[in-house]
Amino acid sequence: DEHGAVRRDLEGRDLLISAGGTREQLDPVRFLANHSSGRQGWALAHAALVRGARVRLAAANVALETPPGAQRLDAGSAAELAELVAAHRGAVDALIMAAAVADFTAAERSRDKIKKDESAPESVPGIALRRTEDILRHSVLERSRTGAGVPAIVGFAAETGGADGDALSLARAKARRKGADLLVFNDVTAGVFGASENTVRILDRDGEYVAHATGSKTLVAHAVLDALAPLLPEVP
């Protein structure tokens, strides 16, 4: 904690943390991506390791050094990340989806580089997209359907306010829609990607307030783990 004492409260726990941002290839040279740096997921991995957990880090395009002791698993696209999470979530106590996952991918990836039509200078190609799997939602549904599955599931949501409401009400609605045990809500109306400071509110599956944290991504990571720890099953 801030006084330098290390809580080993996650000793013997297995966590699966996704981090970074997926890339959806459109053609051999281009992709759809997002601004996620992977820093929050990395901070979670570091914090969990310090607290004694074993960490599987599902990394989507993260240019950061792997936290010592973490098992790093790389995924490029949303589909690859979905596959990775599906392969590992049966073996962990908690899934933390800190990755920014593309909602859309190319309906069909072009085998050749997409060219512009020189004879029609104003024309633009229509790029057909399709929805990706919602990995978080899928993990929650699998758990409720089978009665087994990951004991604790945490989602993240970066929101700006919009026509449908302010950022907090959107996050509360999302928490209820997603059904994860915790949703870590980040108000990015002022922008946050790549920044080292962070303000989050942690909501439960009913969209109710659980905790909040302002400060470094490390501090936020510990606040998330504090909220997560009581949800983990008893150590046998």
Ligand code: CTP
């Ligand atoms: N998520 C996921 N799979 C997706 C999209 C999102 O697992 N295909 C996860 C993210 O990792 C995050 C949470 O869902 O933990 C919320 O992501 P967000 O993009 O805020 O939610 P969406 O339901 O995609 O809503 P929006 O339309 O606002 O993007």
Ligand code: CA
């Ligand atoms: Ca999304």
